[in-house]
Amino acid sequence: MNPRHHPSADVLAAYAAGTHEPGFGLVVAAHLETCSECRARVRAFEAASGAALEDIPQTDVGADALAKVMARLDQPSAEAQPDTRPLLERLPLGPRKWVAPGVWVAAVETPHAPDNRVYLLSVAPGMPTARHEHSGAEFCTVLKGAFRDESGLYSAGDFAATDEDVDHQPVVIGDEECVCLFATEGRLKARGVLGRLAFAYADV
Numbered sequence: 474m475n476p477r478h479h480p481s482a483d484v485l486a487a488y489a490a491g492t493h494e495p496g497f498g499l500v501v502a503a504h505l506e507t508c509s510e511c512r513a514r515v516r517a518f519e520a521a522s523g524a525a526l527e528d529i530p531q532t533d534v535g536a537d538a539l540a541k542v543m544a545r546l547d548q549p550s551a552e553a554q555p556d557t558r559p560l561l562e563r564l565p566l567g568p569r570k571w572v573a574p575g576v577w578v579a580a581v582e583t584p585h586a587p588d589n590r591v592y593l594l595s596v597a598p599g600m601p602t603a604r605h606e607h608s609g610a611e612f613c614t615v616l617k618g619a620f621r622d623e624s625g626l627y628s629a630g631d632f633a634a635t636d637e638d639v640d641h642q643p644v645v646i647g648d649e650e651c652v653c654l655f656a657t658e659g660r661l662k663a664r665g666v667l668g669r670l671a672f673a674y675a676d677v
């Protein structure tokens with residue numbers, strides 16, 4: 474099933490130009506893995522920016538987009554190697570930290586992007602998450618399971634970008650845990666005691 478929530482044109486254009494912070498580019502790449510529509514849009518942006526110089530070969534950016542971003546994160550000079558394992562197995566994860574019953578977080582190790590906070594968050598079905606606001610931009614791609622918030626239903630492959638104007642309370646939908654890949658540049662401001670506990674992951 475194709476994702477229903479996509480990055481904006483501005484986000485895709487910045488991705489094509491390589492101007493995102495690497496951690497944010499990683500979250501976009503995770504969406505592109507599942508979304509042929511956005512891969513085509515990125516190709517169009519790349520072609521438009523390079524058309525004046527030469528014909529750009531029509532390559533499929535999706536197949537190796539993630540590997541390229543990962544290479545930028547960890548080994549800037551390394552050749553990107555195609556890797557067909559599921560994304561969850563390819564991410565360089567730190568140890569899982571349980572921050573509340575049914576809720577764990579694991580940092581994605583980004584030694585070359587220390588200012589990006591990149592992490593996986595897994596929330597079990599039926600666990601409420603905290604209503605929270607954002608103090609900076611946040612990108613999110615759902616890797617497994619589904620959640621719903623005031624803006625709709627998000628399942629595997631769906632992308633969400635939020636900024637400090639957003640105040641929302643996601644709820645996990647279905648009977649499996651919801652695992653999301655996040656990049657954030659600011660701290661979350663959770664409301665209430667449970668909120669502060671659940672969102673201790675902001676310190677990963």
Ligand SMILES: [Zn+2]
Nearest residue numbers: 479480508511
């Ligand atoms: Zn898309």
